[in-house]
Amino acid sequence: MKLSYLVLPFCCAASLAQAAEPPVQYHYGLPLDIAKVISIDAPYDPYVCEIIDARMTYLDSAGETRVVTYRKLSAGCLLKT
DSSP, rough: HHHHHHHHHHHHHHHHHHHTSSOOOTTTOOOOOOOOEEEOOOOOTTTTTEEEEEEEEETTTTEEEEEEEEEEOOOOHHHOO
16 A cells, blocks of 8 residues: 555656646747647636737647647637627
């Protein structure tokens, strides 16, 4: 039973090391190898129209987890006409 307590921190440390890579800032023409999108995160304020930073986490064709950040209009811009 004590062995499982020793293995768990090493297992989790390896997955945290993968996630510790800094995200890549997208620029026009940057080639992206996206096999599956895991999540897209962006601040949400329906009352403010502004440019915000969004973050996409995805798997590439080799199965590696990658993160890219990009600029976009906030949700508040969709409601304004």
